[in-house]
Amino acid sequence: MKCIAGLGNPGRKYKKTRHNIGFMVIDELANRFQTDLTKAKFNGKYVMESISGEKVVFLKPQTYMNLSGESIRPLMDYYNINVDDLLVIYDDLDLPAGKIRLRQKGGHGGHNGIRSIIDHLGTKEFKRLRIGVGRPNEPVPVVDYVLGSFPKEQRDAVTASINKAADACQEWLNKPFIEVMNDFNR
Numbered sequence: 001m002k003c004i005a006g007l008g009n010p011g012r013k014y015k016k017t018r019h020n021i022g023f024m025v026i027d028e029l030a031n032r033f034q035t036d037l038t039k040a041k042f043n044g045k046y047v048m049e050s051i052s053g054e055k056v057v058f059l060k061p062q063t064y065m066n067l068s069g070e071s072i073r074p075l076m077d078y079y080n081i082n083v084d085d086l087l088v089i090y091d092d093l094d095l096p097a098g099k100i101r102l103r104q105k106g107g108h109g110g111h112n113g114i115r116s117i118i119d120h121l122g123t124k125e126f127k128r129l130r131i132g133v134g135r136p137n138e139p140v141p142v143v144d145y146v147l148g149s150f151p152k153e154q155r156d157a158v159t160a161s162i163n164k165a166a167d168a169c170q171e172w173l174n175k176p177f178i179e180v181m182n183d184f185n186r
Helices: 018-032 069-079 112-121 141-145 152-172 178-182
Strands: 002-006 039-041 044-051 054-061 085-094 101-102 127-132
Touching: 002 018, 002 069, 002 127, 018 085, 018 127, 018 141, 018 152, 044 069, 054 069, 069 085, 069 112, 085 112, 085 152, 101 152, 101 178, 127 152, 152 178
Parallel strands: 002 054, 002 085, 085 127
Antiparallel strands: 039 044, 044 054, 101 127
16 A cells, blocks of 8 residues: 655645645646545545555645644554655755656655654655745745745646656556656656
8 A cells, every 4th residue: 555645734825835736746646536535534634546456545634734744644554554655745945846856765854844754754764756846036934935826937837747746656656666766857
């Protein structure tokens, strides 16, 4: 069984913000597989689907970004999901808007959602799919920037990155992650 968790903040006011790009990828995957995240448990919204003969959980933690581990860990424990079968999707300030990057492990890089997951899982050894949101051009507090919406001139690149990230997730359901990294980290 695999778990694909997209990070974000619950609620309408955050729906189209940079910090919610992980949720946007989960929404795209749910759309592709013609399903909805109808289960509400483990401080999250999720759905379990059988895809290519394997069970896959699509999860959107509802704990707010900085507490994402409080949703992911209990779900993984309940369904006995191995940390090797977890993929976390989140925003990254160090990548330009429209770029994606897959990694097998790593630190939190200052991202509080990832810090929470590391703290709750007790390991840095989980797969990540980072989606670029860029850095602000002017001096703006990071929290205000990530809780802001994408400007019009970035929307096409952002939509393309969401689709590319969903493609990478789908490919991971059928291929080893290292191969997916080689295909998408160009």
